[in-house]
Amino acid sequence: MRETVVGLSYEGRVAVVTGAGGGLGRAHALELARRGAMVVVNDLGASLSGDGTDDGPAALVVKEITAAGGTAVADTHSVATVEGGQAIIDTAIEAFGRVDVVVNNAGILRDKTFHNTGPDDVDPVLDVHLKGAFNVTRPAWIRFREQGYGRVIVTSSSAGFWGNFGQASYASAKLALVGLIKVLAQEGRKYNINANAIGPVAATRMTAGFDNPLNEFLDPGHASAVVAYLGHESCGLSGEILSVGGGRVARVFLGVTQGYLNPALSAEDVRDHLDQIFDDTNYATPGNSMDEVGILSSMLGR
Ligand code: NAI
Numbered sequence: 001m002r003e004t005v006v007g008l009s010y011e012g013r014v015a016v017v018t019g020a021g022g023g024l025g026r027a028h029a030l031e032l033a034r035r036g037a038m039v040v041v042n043d044l045g046a047s048l049s050g051d052g053t054d055d056g057p058a059a060l061v062v063k064e065i066t067a068a069g070g071t072a073v074a075d076t077h078s079v080a081t082v083e084g085g086q087a088i089i090d091t092a093i094e095a096f097g098r099v100d101v102v103v104n105n106a107g108i109l110r111d112k113t114f115h116n117t118g119p120d121d122v123d124p125v126l127d128v129h130l131k132g133a134f135n136v137t138r139p140a141w142i143r144f145r146e147q148g149y150g151r152v153i154v155t156s157s158s159a160g161f162w163g164n165f166g167q168a169s170y171a172s173a174k175l176a177l178v179g180l181i182k183v184l185a186q187e188g189r190k191y192n193i194n195a196n197a198i199g200p201v202a203a204t205r206m207t208a209g210f211d212n213p214l215n216e217f218l219d220p221g222h223a224s225a226v227v228a229y230l231g232h233e234s235c236g237l238s239g240e241i242l243s244v245g246g247g248r249v250a251r252v253f254l255g256v257t258q259g260y261l262n263p264a265l266s267a268e269d270v271r272d273h274l275d276q277i278f279d280d281t282n283y284a285t286p287g288n289s290m291d292e293v294g295i296l297s298s299m300l301g302r
Pocket of ligand 1: 077106157199204
């Protein structure tokens with residue numbers, strides 16, 4: 001028997017979690033199932049670099065969920081192809097008749113310094129992280145629009161927000177996901193579809209190579225608490241980025257300074273007004289690209 005959760009219930013909801021055979025995805029799948037969601041545990045069982053396949057990890061997590069009285073089904077398609085993404089959503093429909101939440105979590109690493117990074121290191125990373133989010137979210141999105149409800153979560157990273165040595169392909173893919181949710185938040189608004197990003201920090205096999213003195217505090221379950229909030233029907237956030245690790249949750253945002261205005265702007269003006277350009281007093285966090293045009297408009301007195 002599954003325990004009854006007091007608080008944010010997922011009873012009747014269907015969640016797809018990609019890359020849920022281990023690490024963060026496993027924790028998300030267990031947490032959503034604990035809250036009553038019917039879960040598609042997707043994982044093709046790849047190595048950290050994305051090579052190989054193994055049916056085992058997804059099936060094992062399904063076993064864990066059902067042993068705890070929850071409901072889940074395994075799926076081993078790859079997020080990296082359009083057909084794989086469609087098949088993952090088809091699994092949800094065939095098993096549970098609907099889909100409400102997509103947690104794009106699957107990920108791989110091909111870390112190399114930029115001068116050593118060739119196409120073979122870039123394409124697989126973009127295919128899994130960035131195109132993977134398109135491949136899985138698009139077929140779900142079509143249903144979200146029809147049913148007037150949906151929740152999308154993408155897994156971004158501090159490597160994308162702030163940069164990290166040796167992670168050019170990974171960081172690029174991760175920050176691109178922020179652009180994706182910013183647009184999905186706007187396109188989804190009238191259909192009650194929210195799209196948000198998390199930037200987790202957790203001790204998993206992906207971070208095993210990093211010598212982090214805080215590892216013992218970095219339980220993947222902290223990120224799952226944020227996922228369970230963002231994926232819930234009561235959550236009104238959309239287009240937001242939440243950083244989460246070690247029990248700390250914080251908002252990450254893009255801001256723009258008020259800036260310096262000169263209709264006859266020259267390179268010398270830029271050089272001579274860096275203080276004003278970089279002055280972050282009264283910075284703005286535009287909700288869409290027209291909001292920044294609004295700042296210019298008010299500075300121009302229009
Ligand atoms: P992990 O390596 O334990 O989990 C990734 C999972 O994705 C693996 O189980 C793997 O088999 C699966 N996967 C890989 N390619 C796939 C594909 N094409 N289709 C379906 N599944 C596939 O690593 P972790 O740490 O749990 O990572 C989860 C996500 O969180 C990733 O997107 C990662 O980039 C992101 N992340 C993790 C951080 C951390 O501190 N652990 C920091 C920032 C982001």
